[in-house]
Amino acid sequence: MRLLVISLMMLVSTSMAVADPYIGFGIGSASYKADLTSLGGGQLDDDGTGTKLYGGYAFNKYFAAEASIYNFAEASVAAVEISPGGPVVNGSVSMKGVGAYLVGMYPVSKNVNLMAKLGVLDWDADLQVNNTKGENSGTDAAYALAASYAFTKALLVTAEWESFDSENPELSMLSLGFKFIFR
Secondary structure, three states: OHHHHHHHHHHHHHHHHOOEEEEEEEEEEEEEEEEOHHHOOOEEEEEEEEEEEEEEEEOOOOEEEEEEEEEEEEEEEEEEEOOOOOOEEEEEEEEEEEEEEEEEEEEOOOOEEEEEEEEEEEEEEEEEEOOEEEEEEEEEEEEEEEEEEEOOOOEEEEEEEEEEOOOOOEEEEEEEEEEEEOO
């Protein structure tokens, strides 16, 4: 958590000298892998819908800093047998988080840009098996690969794959969204 706060403070302090602030949103598939055995379940490997809002500052055409807010919707499995002939359980997992990133960008052409992100995600997860609930949280490394296409100088569509080194649940997200650059 301390690393996230320091990263966000650095983002805000450097924003005064930045020429191109931007905001955006994305929606996509969040892939969960969760171990629910401590709650009386098994392994959950399922997808949910993930959304994110983000904002950042481009220092130049190669580097930016970015902050994101995530809501990874619930993924659930109903009526799963723990073992053949054993009890039937329902399991679910949901997660929210806040991230801070350094972004490297490479302009392939006037309209196409490739990006790589490295940062941290502070997250909270809710785990459930039948009526037994549990929680997990952490601050872990996060990284992403993305590509964008500019319709105009200010409006871009962005496709992004993100992975988060969270322990339980493990999570990655593939999203599509829009970014608006204030110029």
